[in-house]
Amino acid sequence: MIWLQITANTGPVECCLAVTKALAQLSREAQKAGVTVSVVEQLDGPVGGTLRSVLLELDGPAEPEGALAARWCGSIQWICESPYRKMHKRKNWFLSGAAFAPPAVSTEFGEIRYEATRASGPGGQHVNKTDSAIRATHVASGLSVKVQTERSQHANKRLAAQLLLSKLGELAKTEEGKNKSERRMHHFQAERGNAERVFVGMGFVERAV
Known part of the structure; x- marks a missing residue:
């Protein structure tokens, strides 16, 4: 399994729309490659239908997944x-x-409490309409996350635990006076130019670099 984050960083609403289009394109590529894509966490953009960032779990054969x-x-x-x-x-x-x-997933950070809840938000096809969404709360600190995908409650529980532990790790690093984690800083370190891939138009059609 691999976690993949796609982010508009601090860019304007157009960059947030690009994240939504990138997610749709990635989902098509994943289907062809036999890789399952699950939304672990998403941050909505300033306009409906846009995303500031999305954190995905890719699950499939190692070679096509990588x-x-x-x-x-x-x-x-x-x-x-x-x-x-x-x-x-x-x-x-x-x-x-x-x-x-x-x-x-480990018990390094202490007890985690899980609660089943109904999915919410404008996630479209990525939001499950049943009560399989999971809220995970770190008992000692009160920090909580909610994971809602189209997968089972068991899968959501695992993802919620991983996401919560990731955030607790970031918090621990901050409290120790260390630099924030690579994933957190990724939001603010977008490179403008030297693009690895280029897409054109509202249809988000790839152009050779």
Whole structure:
């Protein structure tokens, strides 16, 4: 399994729309490769239908799984006139992707309480309409996360535990005065230019780099 984060970083709403389009494109590529994609966590953008960032779990045969993740790592460019600002001159929008190993679930940070809840939010096909969503709470600190995917409650529980442990790890590093984790800093370190992949137009059609 690999975790893949795609983010607009601090970019404008057009970059957030690009993240949504990238997620749709990645899902199509994953289906062809026989890789399952699950949304672990998402941060909505400033306009409906956009995403500031999305954290995904890729699950499949090691070779196609790794190749798919590699294709979405680095700087990604979207060339398109802004659908939100008609007279805006800028046509180049950037997002970025990075792959991570999911944290191993352990009892290092103490007790975690789990609660089944109904999924919510504008996640579309990625939101389960049943009560299989899971809220995981770290009892000692009160920190909690909610995971809602189209998979089973058991799968959501595992993902919630991993996500919570990842956030607790970041918190521990911060409290110790260390640098924030690589995944957290990824939101603020997008490289503008030198794109690994380039997509064009509202159809998000890939163009050779």
